[in-house]
Each structure stands twice: as structure tokens, then as C-alpha cells.
Amino acid sequence: MAELDQTPVAGNGLLDRRIFLKAGVAGGAALLTAQAGGVEREAWMKMPGAPMSDNGVPSAHEAHVKRLAVSSQPGTTGTGVSRTPLEFLDGLITPSRLHFERHHSGIPDINPDEHRLVIHGMVERPLSFSLEALARYPIKSRIQFLECSGNSGGLIAPEPIQQSCGVLHGLVAASEWGGVPLSVLLDEAGVKPGAKWIIADGADAAMMSRSVPLAKVMDDAIVALYQNGERLRPGNGYPMRLFLPGWEGNACVKWLRTIKVMNQPAMTKDETSKYSDLNEEGIARLFTFPMGVKSIITNPSHGFTMGPAGPYQVSGIAWSGSGRIRRVEVSADGGGSWADAALDEHVLSRCLTRFRSAWRWDGGPAVIMSRATDDAGNVQPTRRAVLEGRANGAFYHYNGIQAWAVSAVGEVTNVYA
Amino acid sequence: MSTRNALWLVCVGAIGTGAALADDSPGLGQELTARELAAVDFTIMPDGDGLPAGAGDAVTGRDIYNQNCLACHGENGTGGVNDVLSGGHGSLAGPKPLKTVGSYWPYATTIFDYLRRAMPFQMPGSLSNDDIYAVTAYLLFVNDIIAEDAEINAESLPLVKMPNRDNFVWGYTPE
Numbered sequence: 001m002a003e004l005d006q007t008p009v010a011g012n013g014l015l016d017r018r019i020f021l022k023a024g025v026a027g028g029a030a031l032l033t034a035q036a037g038g039v040e041r042e043a044w045m046k047m048p049g050a051p052m053s054d055n056g057v058p059s060a061h062e063a064h065v066k067r068l069a070v071s072s073q074p075g076t077t078g079t080g081v082s083r084t085p086l087e088f089l090d091g092l093i094t095p096s097r098l099h100f101e102r103h104h105s106g107i108p109d110i111n112p113d114e115h116r117l118v119i120h121g122m123v124e125r126p127l128s129f130s131l132e133a134l135a136r137y138p139i140k141s142r143i144q145f146l147e148c149s150g151n152s153g154g155l156i157a158p159e160p161i162q163q164s165c166g167v168l169h170g171l172v173a174a175s176e177w178g179g180v181p182l183s184v185l186l187d188e189a190g191v192k193p194g195a196k197w198i199i200a201d202g203a204d205a206a207m208m209s210r211s212v213p214l215a216k217v218m219d220d221a222i223v224a225l226y227q228n229g230e231r232l233r234p235g236n237g238y239p240m241r242l243f244l245p246g247w248e249g250n251a252c253v254k255w256l257r258t259i260k261v262m263n264q265p266a267m268t269k270d271e272t273s274k275y276s277d278l279n280e281e282g283i284a285r286l287f288t289f290p291m292g293v294k295s296i297i298t299n300p301s302h303g304f305t306m307g308p309a310g311p312y313q314v315s316g317i318a319w320s321g322s323g324r325i326r327r328v329e330v331s332a333d334g335g336g337s338w339a340d341a342a343l344d345e346h347v348l349s350r351c352l353t354r355f356r357s358a359w360r361w362d363g364g365p366a367v368i369m370s371r372a373t374d375d376a377g378n379v380q381p382t383r384r385a386v387l388e389g390r391a392n393g394a395f396y397h398y399n400g401i402q403a404w405a406v407s408a409v410g411e412v413t414n415v416y417a
Numbered sequence: 418m419s420t421r422n423a424l425w426l427v428c429v430g431a432i433g434t435g436a437a438l439a440d441d442s443p444g445l446g447q448e449l450t451a452r453e454l455a456a457v458d459f460t461i462m463p464d465g466d467g468l469p470a471g472a473g474d475a476v477t478g479r480d481i482y483n484q485n486c487l488a489c490h491g492e493n494g495t496g497g498v499n500d501v502l503s504g505g506h507g508s509l510a511g512p513k514p515l516k517t518v519g520s521y522w523p524y525a526t527t528i529f530d531y532l533r534r535a536m537p538f539q540m541p542g543s544l545s546n547d548d549i550y551a552v553t554a555y556l557l558f559v560n561d562i563i564a565e566d567a568e569i570n571a572e573s574l575p576l577v578k579m580p581n582r583d584n585f586v587w588g589y590t591p592e
Contacts, residue, residue: 136443
């Protein structure tokens with residue numbers, strides 16, 4: 001095994017990220033010691049395995065990896081959230097079954113043959129599209145993140161909430177989203193001069209409704225039909241949803257039913273009462289769509305217990321609603337010093353980017369954190385900077401730096417640093 | 418020309434919309450009649466565009482509220498298990514902001530728009546337009562915004578100025 005250069009590059013044992021580029025790091029010691037060849041079979045090698053199946057499910061040994069903190073408002077069952085278990089995942093794509101959900105009145109059981117997408121309002125020709133028709137349009141596909149604007153809202157609590165990374169930050173996920181560019185459909189309908197917004201309605205029982213600027217829609221919005229190669233899951237908008245790259249999840253209306261082209265926003269409940277940002281002077285900001293630059297260390301994170309002192313991989317995700325992640329820095333001394341993390345090969349625009357750092361834990365107390373910078377130059381702010389000037393309880397669009405404390409006995413907890 | 422493009426041209430010709438289409442669009446949208454459109458159009462704009470015929474006041478609204486809403490939102494819109502709908506006036510700039518329909522919402526039209534879409538929670542779509550105007554009037558009345566006998570209809574609702582209307586700025590402004 002190649003000798004690792006374990007000279008720290010930042011305080012408290014952070015090692016050079018190039019360790020991940022060197023061959024042999026993962027290679028273990030020589031395998032088995034000498035014994036007679038061809039005698040050993042584990043139990044599962046002594047008879048044919050399970051039959052063929054027409055549907056894949058995770059290993060029974062991974063049954064504990066589920067959506068977290070599934071909750072609904074009092075008296076309801078489908079008006080709430082379920083979160084992506086970030087601490088159990090690696091890579092950048094979120095398995096569809098673990099993609100977080102946020103619904104306002106449950107998941108509608110839509111008959112795809114009866115569902116229509118209607119485009120109307122300030123258009124020359126109001127049009128209706130069946131799913132079958134939409135599936136015949138050229139599909140545009142991108143791997144991108146989707147984040148609820150309420151993600152990480154628990155971090156505004158005065159004392160750090162002792163919950164796992166996924167419970168605290170799991171309203172984010174990344175998928176390959178495939179669909180029809182909405183601009184193609186709007187061009188077909190013929191947008192009239194003076195139009196500036198669309199109002200998108202869902203076919204759920206709450207008829208979720210959001211106004212979205214026409215400029216964004218014409219730029220990169222799609223009517224998504226596919227998620228990770230298969231048709232959307234019901235909880236993510238089957239048979240079709242609006243997808244607005246980099247913008248808050250709530251505006252990416254699921255179960256998309258109507259699009260009304262208008263010259264002004266409708267001021268719906270979910271863009272005024274909710275999903276608006278109140279400051280300490282009582283002034284609220286509407287239409288704060290893009291999600292800020294952000295990163296979180298997912299491993300180790302709250303609830304992990306470290307093994308013996310020695311070298312560890314610190315890994316996490318970074319993303320920005322404005323573009324690509326340019327850089328992620330990691331600190332092991334509570335922000336006193338920082339070292340660049342290695343980014344996995346796929347650094348895509350408005351997508352989760354996986355970062356990794358090597359850290360030699362000396363067995364003592366430490367505070368680890370990560371800080372992302374995007375290609376527009378936006379740097380992830382501190383918690384204090386995010387909360388500066390906000391009203392008490394204003395939790396949307398929280399993108400502060402997350403700190404995890406490692407205790408002398410190796411327990412990892414959520415701290416403010 | 419690729420086979421795909423040729424196929425699309427056939428489709429376009431078959432429907433004969435005559436629309437100017439982008440090169441990469443098969444043009445499969447079906448035109449709708451005004452009646453079909455109206456049926457799926459629930460949007461109500463802040464200027465009242467989209468409000469249907471009908472009317473109601475807080476006196477009738479109280480009964481409708483008590484029957485259909487009180488169980489979840491509490492008496493007079495407070496003290497229920499779900500969102501608080503009244504009170505909180507003047508609290509937004511203080512240490513404990515209480516956002517309610519009365520203290521926070523910028524537009525009265527949003528009340529009608531939202532109730533017609535989504536409430537009562539377990540049976541959306543079950544109230545008549547008159548009922549929704551009446552409950553809207555009731556929520557405005559319990560928030561001290563209109564008088565108990567004020568009639569709320571398509572003309573009067575957009576004229577109601579919500580107390581917090583001027584405390585909003587836009588994070589996005591179209592060119």
C-alpha cells in the first residue's frame with residue numbers, strides 16, 4: 001500500500017485532498033492466508049439465489065435506510081414532509097424512493113389518461129396536452145438538485161437541535177429530470193406581448209398554485225415526465241410537474257394541471273402567506289426563488305460514532321441555485337483554518353456535488369465544517385450572517401455553514417460554531 | 418430531413434393548427450373552447466380578475482365557518498390545531514411575529530382564491546361561491562378589516578386594503 005502523505009494542510013489534522021487522487025489508498029492488505037484452494041463457500045453460495053423479479057428493491061440489510069422524520073400537520077396525513085436520509089447516501093443522485101417529499105394536501109391518485117395540461121391566459125391559442133402527446137415531444141434531460149425552501153429551517157432554533165443530518169437538511173435531493181421544455185409548449189400556444197408571469201396550478205386537492213416569472217420559464221423550465229429514467233413517482237408529481245432548475249421546490253408545482261400566462265403574479269397563498277421572507281423590521285420579501293450556495297458534511301454527522309483515532313474520509317454534498325460548485329473547503333478546527341476538499345468527477349450546474357476530505361482525527365474534541373463557493377463567486381455564509389436581520393422564526397432559504405462537533409469519545413453532534 | 422422530423426410534419430399537418438412552430442415541436446396541443454377553459458381556471462388576480470358572481474357577509478359567514486372550519490382553525494380563527502387565521506396585528510416587527518390572514522396577507526383576493534381551491538381541507542370544492550364570499554367576509558370581519566354587515570362580492574373584495582399590504586417588497590422583478 002502506497003505511503004500516504006499525512007502532513008496536515010490545515011488545522012487539527014486535515015490532510016491533502018490529493019490523497020483521493022492517488023492510487024492504492026483504497027487497496028487493502030493481502031487477502032487470505034494460505035489454505036487449500038477451492039473449499040470455502042458462504043451459506044448463500046450453496047444453493048441458487050432468489051428468483052428473477054420484475055421490480056427492484058434494496059437489500060433487506062438496508063431496510064433501515066428510509067425517508068426520515070415523516071410528519072404531517074395536526075389532523076392530516078399528507079400535509080407535511082418526509083426527508084432524504086442524507087447520512088446514509090453517497091454519490092450525487094438520490095434514489096427516487098428516498099427523494100424527500102413536501103405535499104400540501106396528500107398525493108393525488110391521478111389517472112394519466114384523463115389528466116391534461118392546459119395552457120391559457122395571454123396566449124394566441126389556449127391548448128391542452130395529454131400525457132401521451134407530451135411524451136412525443138423532444139425530451140430534455142438534466143441532473144439537478146431540488147430543494148424545499150424550508151430545508152434546514154431547524155437551524156434557526158436558538159439551541160442546536162440534536163437530530164441527524166437528513167432530519168435537519170434532508171429536504172434536498174438530486175435526480176435526473178427529463179421533460180418537455182415549457183418554452184416549446186408556450187411557443188406553440190403563442191405568448192402575447194406584455195406577458196410576464198405564468199401561474200402554475202397542481203391537480204392535488206389543495207390545487208397548489210404558484211406564480212413564476214416568464215423569463216425563467218422561457219430560459220430553462222421543463223414539464224418533467226421522468227425522474228431518474230422512469231416516469232415520475234406519485235409523490236413527486238406523477239404524471240407531470242414543473243421543474244425550475246435551482247429554484248425553490250414549492251414553485252416546481254407537482255401534478256401540473258394548468259398554466260395561465262399573465263402580466264402579473266396571482267399572489268397565491270403559497271407565495272404570500274407562505275414562502276415569503278420576513279425581516280426584523282416587519283418587511284417581507286416575496287418571490288425569493290433561487291436557492292443559495294450551500295454545503296453539508298454528511299459523513300461523519302450527528303449520530304455517528306467515530307472509531308479509533310486515525311485517518312478518516314469526511315464527505316458531503318454542495319450545491320448552488322446559481323450554477324456550478326467551484327470549491328468546497330473543509331475545516332477541522334471550527335473554522336480556524338480551511339483546506340480545499342476534492343470534488344467528485346461530476347460537477348454539474350445546479351446539482352449536488354460530492355466532496356471529500358481526508359482528516360486524521362487525533363482522538364480529541366474537534367469541530368468539522370464545510371464551506372462552498374459557486375462559480376458566480378457566491379460563498380456560503382455563516383449561520384450568524386444568514387440570521388442577521390431576519391425576523392424571529394423566519395426559516396426559509398437557510399444556507400448557513402453547518403458545524404458538527406466530534407467529542408473525545410468520538411460522538412458526533414450538531415453545534416453552532 | 419430525419420424521419421422524426423418528417424413524422425412531426427405529418428402530425429402538424431393533420432391537426433392543422435396553422436401555428437408557427439419551433440423546429441423541434443411536434444405541435445400536438447389541442448385547442449380548447451372558452452367553456453372548457455373556464456372549467457379549469459381557478460386563478461383570481463389581486464385586481465379581482467377571475468372572481469365569480471356571488472356575494473356574502475360575515476353574518477352568514479359565521480355559521481358557515483363554525484360548521485366547516487372551526488374544528489381545525491378554532492373559534493373566530495384562533496386556538497385551533499391548524500393555522501391561526503386572525504389576530505397578530507402589529508406583531509410582525511416585534512420579537513414574536515404572528516402571521517395570520519389579518520396581520521400578514523397582502524391581498525384580500527388571496528382568501529377567496531385559496532378557500533375555493535383548498536378549503537375546507539377534507540372536502541375542497543364543497544362550498545358554493547356565495548358561501549366562500551361569506552366565509553371570506555367573516556375572516557375579514559374577525560380581523561377588524563370590514564364591518565359585520567359589509568357585502569363581499571367580485572367588486573368589493575379587490576377594494577379591501579389589507580392592513581399589511583405596504584410591508585412587502587419583491588425579491589424578483591421582471592424587466
